[in-house]
Amino acid sequence: MKVWIVLCLALMLPFAAQAEEEAKAGPPKVSYITLTPPFVGNYGLDGGPRLKVYKADVALKVTGPEAEAAVKHHDALIRNQLVALFGQQTDLSTAESKEKLRTEALKQVQQVMNAEEGKPVVEDLLFNNLIIQ
Template sequence: MKLLPALLLSLTICLPALASSEKKNEAPQTLYHNLVPSLIGNLADPGNRLKFFKADVALRVTGSEAEERLKLHEPLIRHQLVLLFSAQTSETINAPEGREALRQQALQQVQAAITGEEGRPIVEDLLFNNLIIQ
């Protein structure tokens, strides 16, 4: 009878250590960081009519530490993306293959900017949640 409380006490002491060792073995999780507010700017369309773009962009990273590093460099990322989008024409963006090419260019530009600051590309992928031309 006296052995049971001692056994329960020893189990309660060991459980937190077991739980913390399980957390160490977990793989880093994939996170999507949305650039808020949306990116808005003018397009480089020739002609008299001024055209605008609005882009909602999400960046995929692995782990919360990478997301924190990404947040630190968000102004640089936003600047690079606005410059890239402003250099596009509406014909390029309206074509499906043009959007995919723009997405790839944007990813490369973001990775290059982050690599220049961090020494490694933190961003794994770039996704358009919304891309509107008006």
């Protein structure tokens, strides 16, 4: 009987050590993934006399290594969605229009990740730099 108890305790040791390591590790790490190269293109192709150009440095906020790997894996699909969105814009001259673009871009990236991974994965989208000419 004593051997059985000792054997059970010995088998539980690795699980206890793993739980202790996870407790020490704390919450999952937040990462900001910069999509490189920056997005550059034309927008507002409404037939006006002036060509409008944008350059956007975009970063995605994710939590945990699995989310980071998923975003990197689907980088091309995310970039395609954002290029299409940026090209559809007509006016980016105000702070409100830029914020609206940021929230729409986040929504579309989350939709892409939800379709591919079954969950939104991306928590936030940030413009590190947004130049409009």
